[in-house]
Amino acid sequence: MSCRVPAFLPKGICIALTLALISFLQISPAHSESGQQQPRSDKGTDNGLSGYQEAERNPDQQEMKKNVAQMQERVQQLQKEIAEIRDKAMDNNPELEDLLKELVLTRDEIMSENLAREDVEMKRLEEIDKKLQNEDNSREKKDKLQREKKNIYRDYKKAEYRTENNQKVRELREKFYTELMEAAKKEDPEAEEMLNELNRLRHQLNFARPEASPEEASPDGQ
Numbered sequence: 388m389s390c391r392v393p394a395f396l397p398k399g400i401c402i403a404l405t406l407a408l409i410s411f412l413q414i415s416p417a418h419s420e421s422g423q424q425q426p427r428s429d430k431g432t433d434n435g436l437s438g439y440q441e442a443e444r445n446p447d448q449q450e451m452k453k454n455v456a457q458m459q460e461r462v463q464q465l466q467k468e469i470a471e472i473r474d475k476a477m478d479n480n481p482e483l484e485d486l487l488k489e490l491v492l493t494r495d496e497i498m499s500e501n502l503a504r505e506d507v508e509m510k511r512l513e514e515i516d517k518k519l520q521n522e523d524n525s526r527e528k529k530d531k532l533q534r535e536k537k538n539i540y541r542d543y544k545k546a547e548y549r550t551e552n553n554q555k556v557r558e559l560r561e562k563f564y565t566e567l568m569e570a571a572k573k574e575d576p577e578a579e580e581m582l583n584e585l586n587r588l589r590h591q592l593n594f595a596r597p598e599a600s601p602e603e604a605s606p607d608g609q
Contacts, residue, residue, distance in 0.1 A: 455595045458588050465585040472578050476570035483567055490559040497553050501546035512539055 477483055502509070515536045519529060550556060571578040 451595070455592065458592055458595075462585060462588050462592070465581055465588070469578070469581055469585065472571050472575050472581075473567070475574045476567060479574070480566075480570045483563070483570060486559070486563045486566065490556075490563050493559055494550060494556050497556060498546065498550040501549045502543070505542040505546045507539060507542045507546055512536065515539075 515532050518524060519532055519536075524532075568579070575581075
């Protein structure tokens with residue numbers, strides 16, 4: 388499904404927009420990350436979740452893989468349905484586009500300031516990645532580059548933390564998510580129930596997947 392977004396938004400914002408509804412319950416003070424509210428959704432089944440719980444009680448590896456696969460399939464279905472609701476909500480509420488623009492541009496400005504404060508150069512990360520892909524480099528040189536990349540990433544995370552906890556960014560983000568959620572519920576009253584189910588499944592899958600490697604956790608997604 389294509390992602391219709393305003394022209395002013397930076398490349399890749401489609402991902403952020405897609406996650407706007409998915410992330411709502413995780414940042415809303417009215418809901419815990421573990422999903423204390425657990426209504427069932429009529430748009431799908433809970434077979435994946437119940438199956439995984441059964442696999443925990445009877446840890447057969449094949450059964451575990453089967454039920455994890457069912458959960459992943461349900462997550463994909465929910466993400467698709469939520470994306471469709473999001474698009475309708477954005478289409479029918481033009482004021483959300485203005486609010487999103489303010490949020491994105493404000494966050495980018497504050498993030499740039501924090502990156503400069505931490506002396507983080509994103510171009511340097513690109514240079515390091517290119518050098519790491521060069522097979523002619525010695526192991527010693529690659530280790531040195533990896534250490535430098537790790538230090539840059541550490542400083543990047545500091546800047547990101549400051550940005551996400553900036554009062555203005557938090558207020559704009561909460562306002563956008565709140566208004567988007569209200570618009571989504573007008574499009575589909577079950578939107579919040581779908582988000583609850585999605586958060587539960589994602590929470591369960593976190594225990595079934597291997598932890599991300601340091602390379603997967605890099606700020607540039609490499």
